[in-house]
Amino acid sequence: DTAVSQTPKYLVTQMGNDKSIKCEQNLGHDTMYWYKQDSKKFLKIMFSYNNKELIINETVPNRFSPKSPDKAHLNLHINSLELGDSAVYFCASSHKGLAGTYNEQFFGPGTRLTVL
Amino acid sequence: AQKVTQAQTEISVVEKEDVTLDCVYETRDTTYYLFWYKQPPSGELVFLIRRNSFDEQNEISGRYSWNFQKSTSSFNFTITASQVVDSAVYFCALSEANDSDYGANSKLTFGKGITLSVRP
Numbered sequence: 001d002t003a004v005s006q007t008p009k010y011l012v013t014q015m016g017n018d019k020s021i022k023c024e025q026n027l028g029h030d031t032m033y034w035y036k037q038d039s040k041k042f043l044k045i046m047f048s049y050n051n052k053e054l055i056i057n058e059t060v061p062n063r064f065s066p067k068s069p070d071k072a073h074l075n076l077h078i079n080s081l082e083l084g085d086s087a088v089y090f091c092a093s094s095h096k097g098l099a100g101t102y103n104e105q106f107f108g109p110g111t112r113l114t115v116l
Numbered sequence: 117a118q119k120v121t122q123a124q125t126e127i128s129v130v131e132k133e134d135v136t137l138d139c140v141y142e143t144r145d146t147t148y149y150l151f152w153y154k155q156p157p158s159g160e161l162v163f164l165i166r167r168n169s170f171d172e173q174n175e176i177s178g179r180y181s182w183n184f185q186k187s188t189s190s191f192n193f194t195i196t197a198s199q200v201v202d203s204a205v206y207f208c209a210l211s212e213a214n215d216s217d218y219g220a221n222s223k224l225t226f227g228k229g230i231t232l233s234v235r236p
Contacts, residue, residue, distance in 0.1 A: 033223070041155075041205055043226040056223055090161065102149045102168070102211055105224060107161045 003027050004108035006091050012114045013081060021076045021111045023091030030096050032074035037088040049074050086115045118143040120210050122227035129198050130235050137193040137230050139208030150191045151209040198234045205229045
């Protein structure tokens with residue numbers, strides 16, 4: 001059973017289109033994340049949701065809108081795609097932890113988005 | 117703010133050589149966690165190790181070993197007797213501990229990664 005799954009694995013689309021990437025976790029976690037890995041392999045957090053509530057938003061353009069219908073899903077919708085959005089997007093999930101601790105993050109396999 | 121620096125960008129070695137991947141971090145927190153991840157050519161992120169800031173004991177796992185030194189804010193990773201299958205991008209990452217019971221602010225800050233090529 002896949003712990004954190006993402007669909008699609010590959011997405012090729014034209015500039016200006018709107019697309020969504022789906023993420024689902026079956027680990028019973030209540031916190032989910034989106035990370036972006038650019039063409040230089042640099043990984044950076046974009047968003048974090050806890051119990052469907054946005055917790056972290058790392059100055060991502062408004063064209064990116066995460067949507068969490070329930071604790072097990074965090075989808076990423078991107079409007080008006082630009083060439084610079086081409087990247088690999090990783091979803092991750094973790095338990096909610098107590099103050100002073102760390103909650104281990106489990107990563108999905110990634111979605112490679114190519115904007116032409 | 118937290119920062120992770122992996123000064124080496126690409127390393128190429130011949131099989132069976134030992135190789136050390138450097139990682140230097142910056143954080144204002146006293147409680148934090150350090151990680152190494154491997155990203156093979158297939159693209160997935162493979163978790164290798166986690167250390168917390170209170171545990172400076174070095175760790176060895178098979179051919180892998182990690183040297184954590186708070187005095188120099190470094191968390192270096194050594195592969196002994198490297199193999200072709202070790203060829204990958206290796207990321208060092210840092211997470212500060214939750215500052216509340218919320219938990220969701222444990223974001224990972226990654227270094228830029230080191231591309232390791234092991235030649236037969």
